[in-house]
Amino acid sequence: MSLQAITxxxxxxxxxxxxxxxxxxxxxxxxxxxAAGGSVHPVLNGMATGADWMSAASFISMAGLIAxxxxxxxxxxxxxxxxYVLLAMLLAPYLRxxxxxxxxxxxxxxxxxxxxxxxxxxxxxxxxxxxxIGQMTGVGVAFSRFLGVSNSTGIYLGMGIVFxxxxxxxxxxxxxxxxxxxxxLILAYTVPAIFISLQLTGNPIPQLGxxxxxxxxxVSLLAKLNQIATDLGFAEYTTSTRxxxxxxxxxxxxxxxxxxxxxxxxxxxFTVPTVKDARSSAGWxxxxxxxxxxxxPAVAAMAKMNLHNTTFNYKIMGNExxxxxxxxxxxxxxxxxxxxxxxxxxxxxxxxxxxxxKFEDKNGDGRIQYYNDKNKSPEFQAKAAAAGWKxxxxxxxxxxxxxxxxxxxxxxxxxxxxxxxxGLAAALSTAAGLLLAISSAISxxxxxxxxxxxxxxxxxxxxxxxxxxxxxxxxxxxxxxxPGFAAGTVAIAFGLAASSIxxxxxxxxxxxxxxxxxxxSGMLAGIxxxxxxxxxxxxxxxxxxxxxxxxxxxxxFFFGIEPNAFGAIGAxxxxxxxxxxxxxxxxxxxEIAQMVIDVRIPKGSKAVDGAH
Numbered sequence: 001m002s003l004q005a006i007t008x009x010x011x012x013x014x015x016x017x018x019x020x021x022x023x024x025x026x027x028x029x030x031x032x033x034x035a036a037g038g039s040v041h042p043v044l045n046g047m048a049t050g051a052d053w054m055s056a057a058s059f060i061s062m063a064g065l066i067a068x069x070x071x072x073x074x075x076x077x078x079x080x081x082x083x084y085v086l087l088a089m090l091l092a093p094y095l096r097x098x099x100x101x102x103x104x105x106x107x108x109x110x111x112x113x114x115x116x117x118x119x120x121x122x123x124x125x126x127x128x129x130x131x132x133i134g135q136m137t138g139v140g141v142a143f144s145r146f147l148g149v150s151n152s153t154g155i156y157l158g159m160g161i162v163f164x165x166x167x168x169x170x171x172x173x174x175x176x177x178x179x180x181x182x183x184x185l186i187l188a189y190t191v192p193a194i195f196i197s198l199q200l201t202g203n204p205i206p207q208l209g210x211x212x213x214x215x216x217x218x219v220s221l222l223a224k225l226n227q228i229a230t231d232l233g234f235a236e237y238t239t240s241t242r243x244x245x246x247x248x249x250x251x252x253x254x255x256x257x258x259x260x261x262x263x264x265x266x267x268x269x270f271t272v273p274t275v276k277d278a279r280s281s282a283g284w285x286x287x288x289x290x291x292x293x294x295x296x297p298a299v300a301a302m303a304k305m306n307l308h309n310t311t312f313n314y315k316i317m318g319n320e321x322x323x324x325x326x327x328x329x330x331x332x333x334x335x336x337x338x339x340x341x342x343x344x345x346x347x348x349x350x351x352x353x354x355x356x357x358k359f360e361d362k363n364g365d366g367r368i369q370y371y372n373d374k375n376k377s378p379e380f381q382a383k384a385a386a387a388g389w390k391x392x393x394x395x396x397x398x399x400x401x402x403x404x405x406x407x408x409x410x411x412x413x414x415x416x417x418x419x420x421x422x423g424l425a426a427a428l429s430t431a432a433g434l435l436l437a438i439s440s441a442i443s444x445x446x447x448x449x450x451x452x453x454x455x456x457x458x459x460x461x462x463x464x465x466x467x468x469x470x471x472x473x474x475x476x477x478x479x480x481x482x483p484g485f486a487a488g489t490v491a492i493a494f495g496l497a498a499s500s501i502x503x504x505x506x507x508x509x510x511x512x513x514x515x516x517x518x519x520x521s522g523m524l525a526g527i528x529x530x531x532x533x534x535x536x537x538x539x540x541x542x543x544x545x546x547x548x549x550x551x552x553x554x555x556x557f558f559f560g561i562e563p564n565a566f567g568a569i570g571a572x573x574x575x576x577x578x579x580x581x582x583x584x585x586x587x588x589x590x591e592i593a594q595m596v597i598d599v600r601i602p603k604g605s606k607a608v609d610g611a612h
Contacts, residue, residue, distance in 0.1 A: 007420050010420065014180075014424070045281040051181045051425070052268055054185065055429075055431075059292070061134075064402060067304040071237070091509065092279070095270075096270060102263070104445035107504060111516040127262070128263065129471075141154075142403060167468050175268075187418060196405065200214055200221060232372060243565075251564065255494050261500075261501035262494075299405065307408065333386065341359060356397035359394055363389060370394040373391045442464075478542070495564065496530055498570065499567045500526050518582030519578055521578060522574040522578025537549050537563040
């Protein structure tokens with residue numbers, strides 16, 4: 001069976017499974033639509049949380065980022081996993097005990113103000129809609145390559161699939177669909193990693209293979225990768241970083257607290273019966289997440305190695321079969337070292353069609369030169385000039401590294417098809433969770449609790465489905481016009497959550513003196529400065545022609561901090577403004593202060609409540 005046919009089969013079966021589960025578990029009430037009836041087993045909820053949290057950025061982009069950043073890519077591992085620990089330890093149990101199943105509901109009750117709830121809705125929509133762009137970008141990448149359609153068509157197909165199982169299933173259907181999606185995505189991530197680790201190092205465990213010697217040699221994988229990288233003008237893989245120490249720090253903090261403030265993940269902890277179950281499901285989710293996150297560094301290094309292997313002449317390397325062993329005496333600057341473009345591997349031909357891999361023959365020799373042409377070292381420049389090189393000729397989008405890796409390594413077609421299904425599962429599972437958070441914010445927190453308090457449960461359920469359908473349309477449009485690659489776009493979303501939602505949640509739980517004026521002012525100030533900084537660099541509402549950074553000081557004008565990392569600064573602004581305003585306004589009512597104290601007592605639990 002051809003690769004295309006197997007891919008259609010795997011992807012088609014997975015989609016049929018998702019839709020079938022959603023239909024079987026469809027929500028019949030608002031409690032089932034928003035919180036799955038509060039009856040999900042902790043282990044299953046942990047698995048669903050893992051799928052909800054491990055998005056296209058984790059599955060598709062993260063290893064590509066690590067491959068391109070080298071050592072510096074560790075900030076994504078530290079930020080996202082560390083943030084989940086923050087969420088599990090500091091927020092989830094208390095929010096579950098509080099009993100409100102959306103973040104705006106918590107704000108409205110804790111800060112005794114519908115205005116606080118409305119501001120919470122705005123912050124949630126800003127973060128969630130930005131986050132969903134990354135998912136739709138990932139859907140487009142996976143569909144365009146594996147189903148042989150354009151990026152735009154892929155996004156339209158993804159919108160249709162999400163509509164089918166998210167709109168009808170609600171949280172109940174999404175939860176059990178995400179359990180299935182987790183199984184698909186984790187198999188799709190680990191199976192190829194095991195194959196490639198065996199190929200390159202002879203060790204079937206990728207985490208151990210990363211530190212092992214390459215097959216048939218006494219040279220470790222990382223040492224060889226360092227040698228190749230430096231020979232080609234790149235920084236050493238195991239020590240390189242593209243960011244300053246300050247950017248590394250604030251980027252990591254932004255990802256951590258942004259993770260802890262993600263509304264669609266917080267909602268997952270209201271689907272279990274008790275606070276104890278919420279803690280248990282948080283622990284299980286961390287286990288399920290760790291399987292992928294401990295594999296990612298190995299996948300990144302091995303993908304980088306395989307990419308370097310296939311950009312040099314197969315005959316010289318003596319690896320026609322699998323691209324495994326490089327000749328230790330290979331002269332990378334030899335006249336015949338580059339792969340002849342006309343005889344390039346099939347995987348390159350397939351990915352060139354998507355536009356995510358591009359070749360430009362700058363010196364007209366018909367061979368591929370892939371190196372760091374920005375390296376200004378006189379010695380390196382002399383080598384490149386002597387070899388007749390006139391610039392890097394291969395552009396590889398980081399979002400394809402994981403998806404292309406099995407093809408580069410010449411793995412069986414069924415493994416390549418499995419990766420396609422896994423990439424789509426990762427993107428669609430998170431997209432569904434985000435859409436539910438958006439839907440509940442609009443239908444419940446805005447319509448029901450603010451504008452239409454007499455709305456019946458049936459009409460509220462219908463309003464939730466309509467708002468989700470509208471959100472899918474908006475998400476699709478934004479996915480067609482993304483501000484950057486999947487993980488970069490997701491980092492912006494984390495920054496928005498970090499600067500607005502996380503501080504308000506922390507102050508709501510751990511500060512009995514924080515009042516409504518302080519919380520509202522802090523949220524608006526935090527998200528305001530973050531959006532200003534991001535829009536200055538990325539364009540207003542991500543319309544690239546509207547950037548204005550050059551007129552206000554140039555790129556990264558605030559101490560050199562990148563816009564993707566600015567959420568941590570926005571969070572500091574949020575805290576500072578909140579406490580300043582709190583000290584200038586009336587104190588918190590006594591009953592609210594007592595409520596905060598009661599929430600932190602580790603006993604008892606309120607039932608999940610949909611009303612203020």
